[in-house]
Amino acid sequence: MSATSAFAGLWSSLPESLTPWILDAIQSMGHTHMTPVQASTIPLFMKHKDVVVEAVTGSGKTLAFVIPTLERLIRRESKLRKNEVAVLVVSPTRELATQIHSIFSLFLAAQPRSSVSDEDDDGVSELEYPPPLLLISSKESSPAQDIERFLSTGADIVVGTPGRMEEFLLGQGRTVVNVKELEVLILDEADRLLDLGFHASITRIITHMPKQRRTGLFSATMTDALSELVRVGLRNPARIVVKVQTKKMQKGTQERELIEEQRIPANLQNFYLSCRASEKVVQLSRIIDLETKRHGTSQFIVYFATCACVDYFYRVLPSVLPSSVTLYSLHGHLQPATRTRTLASFSSAASTPSSPSVLLATDVAARGLDLPHVDAVIQFDPPSDTKAFSHRCGRTARAGRSGRAWVLFVGREVEYVDLMAVRKIPLKEHKYLMASGPASGDEDRPEDPAAAIYLEKMRKAVLADRMLNDQAAKAFVSFVHAYSKHEASYIFRVKDLDLIGLGKSFGLLRLPRMPELKDCDRSNWTDAEVDWDTYAYADAAQEAKRLAAQAAKPSSEDVSRRKAERAQQKKRNNAWSDGLAKREERDKRKEKKSRKKKWLKAQAQSTEGDAQSGSAKRAREAPLGSDGDESEDWDALAREERMAKKVKRGEISQKAFDAEFTGL
Template identity: 30%
Template structure:
């Protein structure tokens, strides 16, 4: 099977060949024909399976087939994403796939000035990629008009719900025509996703090509037991031995990631950090430096790394295990993409046994444990039952899915400013797209 056999426009087939893609991935092979036929769609796919092309190609095909709009160019397709980084990645893909078509795309997200976005919308846009909060700002200022939307895509819908964007999404939906095609993509189909799908989609077709909470078969997993006080030394030792590889390192907190990147830099290894306290310009520069090879190590939090598209990443290291077991799958999804081999290394302290056990339960498999000479911990990893079923070390409060403090009054950001309305509908409680105050 090739892209031409899916019925795509020749310009799109040519563009895919230009970027080296000739054979559709499973999600593309199943989803694209259904989308081209005009069906609403529920697409289940993990990061790295080619899901962006699975919705981007049908969207571009539909708009190209319809021809240019008469009069002012208002957006005809809308893609909603949970984070700024994912919005940028999706927009880059749309431009790449549609480079042989006369199609304008634009992104709308917080953390940057509105005026350039307003000017782009005034010039005319065919496909708009947006985070819900900033899009609501534009709708309130009447700088965005969604009355001509033909296709709506919700990308990473599970993460949008986790981050509390449902009220904002519903407000955006009130500005869209009821007669439209809607596609929803999610890594999981939990009850909340199914409920949202029932509200938004009409007689949807469902495509699930990746088992829920599965990691790529091409990824090898290993745990290195190590005392907390020796983690940094072991990490730098591993990075030094893998001097030719680009490596993504996950930390648990913003400040911890900053400190870790600085320590890696001091060891002579170029490293950058990406997290919610960074400005949008800083985040994009860090990502550019990493992709170009100027920085060999990227240290990131879970929320900041969501949506990163880094091809052929050979190694992901968990400096800290995630507090929520499902986030392990999202982290590891950065490597072993499109059938390539990858490695997932976790540095696990003795008191992180509960977190490790929760991850192994989720994967329904044990992870190989390998001690590293010179870094053998003073005690073994405690894999007992204390809090293990909840996946956290003993004595810690349950983590919230949005990463905020357990007793907070709502998520404190993540990717978008309007994730939560304030009292009596007077707007958000702060954080989010512009300030990113979450503990990500």
């Protein structure tokens, strides 16, 4: 399908004409024609219909709700008061909320200014519709300050994330913000709002809204979880699903043309590449090189599984990538202000094929972001959430542009291709990239020699700073943990993963201690030669802390002594149920019994007649020593002898005897 076939007519073909300054703003943005999702959604939304819209990424969903929302605001019969809101837009991430806010701002900045008379002036120029208000968490703005900004600007349109929006409407702003005149409620990336655990917040926001409103749910992927939300918040909604279809020739006895549906942009080439775990970084480097030289790509997004992986590879990849490559880091654990600066810097970077820009990111950058200069996306790790796959790919090939998406598979992960085919996301195999070009598809080929070279380069970088070693171990463990929680667990199984090869791709100096590595064959692994006592942190404060801890480390003698003490304490703490104490008592009684027999024998040999009998009697009645416990012990021994005779005669069972005297 060509780029032009994605257009669905001129803006002038809409049933209701757009306001002139709205149309001028659209054309100034370069949108001369409507996309299918815009042509389908705008007329319904302007005719007071609730809509549930599902369309592939990059299809123009944002304008599909921005334009009719502004038109409804313009066509209001009465002007809103300072504390009244007409439009609420809820987005799952601060980056997407900021982007939507910028689009509303762009349109409202294009409105004509009206002149009003003033007693002290001949006239002043003011905007009829104030700028939109953005509600996202930041150090610069608290919820109380959000209310102040709302009242001072009189914003009719409010865009924000769920938590901040709930605080604005139901927290401090409950008695201030008036939503009785609300015209439109938009939930963008609606399925993601529920996936991130915002269901309760969204439900409270919806129930606080007036029933006489228009509601729109927009996303590239809809889930069953939305059905409840639709029932609660929408009235007889129109379902709009915009599909992408491709033509394919089926060969056989007679060739015929087939029409196939897919859930990715028509101009997107989606490749997968299979390699060993130890070769992933090598392939990442070669894909970037191939893209820049063959397609002139200047901006990339590389997706990793965890925030720790992004942090680590951001620090270590410069050791294996050309110095002309500029790296950016974006993930959810960064401070909001840092994320905003990173995204702005990457978007505005003066990138060229000879000096490309590469954004290393997690799925926080997978949805909704419009980065028009990104022509290639590389999924270093397939996403744990299978729905995120199409969203990642959709960061390129947007608005009719062409683009390429790559994903790296290890071992049996290639079975993911069939899963994506079921979800109408076709993937085309690309041969393994060698330094001289694509390799054959032979699975028995030897390991790429470059893998060992890259391992040494990465280890050299890690050896320069002990903090990188800490980050490497943390990233490795976090990846294995995320891998174990993959939605497609029947494909992504830790026991099938080459953890040794993975350790090489991370440039680890040594393998971390973790249960998953316990039974691994380490014949193909060699620890780096490191003097761990002198291996230092580059940061002076961290190194001082390490040295202090090292100095306080106990000596080998102290360690042995503490080990012996712990063994004694463990012995004292043993449960009575294991019979240890009773067994010790039994052994003590046997020893005393033996001593008694010897003493009696000696007495019998040294005495005669009645004296002997009396002496023996007194011996049985008197203690051996001054300890009063001895007589009690002899009584117990006598009782044990009597019980043993009863066992022999069959009067009691052996089991009862053992329970009484051995505790077994």
